[in-house]
Amino acid sequence: MAKVLCVLYDDPTGGHPTTYARDDLPVIDHYPGGQTTPTPEAVDFTPGHLLGSVSGELGLRAFLEKAGHTLVVTSDKDGDGSVFDRELPDADVVISQPFWPAYLTPERMAAAKNLKLAITAGIGSDHVDLDAAIAHGVTVAEVTYCNSISVAEHVVMMTLSLVRNYLPSHQVVLDGGWNIADCVARSYDLEGMHVGTVAAGRIGLAVLRRLAPFDVKLHYTDRHRLPREVEEELNLTFHPTTADMVPHCDLVTINAPLHPETEGLFGDELLATMKRGAHLINTARAKIVDQDAIERALRSGQLAGYAGDVWYPQPAPADHPWRTMPHHGMTPHISGSSLSAQARYAAGTREILESWLSGSPIRGEYLIVEGGALAGTGAHSYSVTH
Ligand code: NDP
Numbered sequence: 566m567a568k569v570l571c572v573l574y575d576d577p578t579g580g581h582p583t584t585y586a587r588d589d590l591p592v593i594d595h596y597p598g599g600q601t602t603p604t605p606e607a608v609d610f611t612p613g614h615l616l617g618s619v620s621g622e623l624g625l626r627a628f629l630e631k632a633g634h635t636l637v638v639t640s641d642k643d644g645d646g647s648v649f650d651r652e653l654p655d656a657d658v659v660i661s662q663p664f665w666p667a668y669l670t671p672e673r674m675a676a677a678k679n680l681k682l683a684i685t686a687g688i689g690s691d692h693v694d695l696d697a698a699i700a701h702g703v704t705v706a707e708v709t710y711c712n713s714i715s716v717a718e719h720v721v722m723m724t725l726s727l728v729r730n731y732l733p734s735h736q737v738v739l740d741g742g743w744n745i746a747d748c749v750a751r752s753y754d755l756e757g758m759h760v761g762t763v764a765a766g767r768i769g770l771a772v773l774r775r776l777a778p779f780d781v782k783l784h785y786t787d788r789h790r791l792p793r794e795v796e797e798e799l800n801l802t803f804h805p806t807t808a809d810m811v812p813h814c815d816l817v818t819i820n821a822p823l824h825p826e827t828e829g830l831f832g833d834e835l836l837a838t839m840k841r842g843a844h845l846i847n848t849a850r851a852k853i854v855d856q857d858a859i860e861r862a863l864r865s866g867q868l869a870g871y872a873g874d875v876w877y878p879q880p881a882p883a884d885h886p887w888r889t890m891p892h893h894g895m896t897p898h899i900s901g902s903s904l905s906a907q908a909r910y911a912a913g914t915r916e917i918l919e920s921w922l923s924g925s926p927i928r929g930e931y932l933i934v935e936g937g938a939l940a941g942t943g944a945h946s947y948s949v950t951h
Contacts, residue, residue, distance in 0.1 A: 708913030719900030
């Protein structure tokens with residue numbers, strides 16, 4: 566029987582909801598490109614309910630306990646003597662979400678003597694040290710595609726919000742004011758601007774598709790080039806590297822995984838090559854940018870705005886400089902955890918567990934590491950240091 570240790574974010578401050586803003590979710594059975602949404606044998610939750618916080622338990626308890634397994638759920642993941650550290654040594658499976666990551670460092674991996682499977686209930690397994698997972702023979706899986714469109718929608722929202730100066734204008738209303746000039750002195754139209762994405766995978770391509778109707782000029786860089794018909798359909802300009810692309814762009818959106826090739830990519834040097842007054846949006850991972858260089862670029866005016874939802878570490882401390890830097894539109898890490906996305910990644914987590922517990926193969930598109938090597942999606946999109 567397996568012990569499953571699940572780290573989830575805290576419940577709402579007012580307690581787990583008993584009613585919701587909507588009664589249902591649209592039914593989505595496949596993603597762009599044809600991959601099906603998760604196909605577990607059953608689910609024990611109501612799609613549209615809050616599943617990602619501690620009381621939601623990703624809807625897993627009945628399924629696991631009926632089969633005799635143990636489920637431990639906690640939000641207490643950091644600091645000496647955390648519940649996560651106490652429960653880890655005999656856990657067979659660890660589940661956590663990128664929004665509230667249980668960092669599986671080499672030290673924790675060494676302490677987790679029974680660990681065989683680390684599931685990311687979401688996308689982005691950089692909180693798991695992949696080198697250590699490979700060394701310890703731990704399988705790493707994530708619910709590929711579950712929230713890619715959720716994030717792409719967030720990027721579009723932040724794009725318009727930054728360029729049109731939405732948040733400061735909303736603040737004027739909240740403050741009881743009406744100074745139009747205060748609102749519009751930094752407000753532009755997106756139309757005609759050059760917008761580039763670092764990576765055109767599931768999220769990056771979805772962002773390009775969603776921005777195309779705004780009559781912008783679209784650019785991208787990626788390790789693999791998109792099919793020619795997609796480039797032609799969206800009138801895309803391809804650049805071999807990020808450094809080649811960013812000087813042409815009024816707005817850049819980062820949609821690459823965090824791995825050795827992308828860590829620290831946006832530092833002072835690269836930011837200095839961007840157009841003065843460009844906007845930068847990062848919903849991928851905070852460590853792809855140099856935290857202090859971003860603040861400097863906003864204060865100097867090199868960047869006109871920065872937005873995103875990814876921070877390091879998470880949760881971000883109360884005195885994190887990004888909370889108070891000028892012209893930002895940051896949110897906590899929420900873009901991939903809408904109630905719509907939660908229904909998909911809870912179902913995907915259950916599908917991965919069903920496969921693993923029954924000894925069946927996990928879908929290749931969910932795999933990051935298996936059998937001591939990068940595998941499936943991981944072999945395509947990630948790199949390791951050795
Ligand atoms: P995909 O794997 O579909 O796409 C990632 C793309 O990045 C691939 O096309 C890959 O290239 C490309 N890439 C990898 N390294 C580089 C590089 N050095 N330079 C340029 N391109 C590179 O992933 P998704 O689009 O689904 O997700 C992307 C990332 O977004 C995730 O890894 C995660 O970190 C983040 N994310 C954030 C969420 C949030 O809530 N904020 C939620 C979900 C994801 P190729 O495959 O061609 O080699």
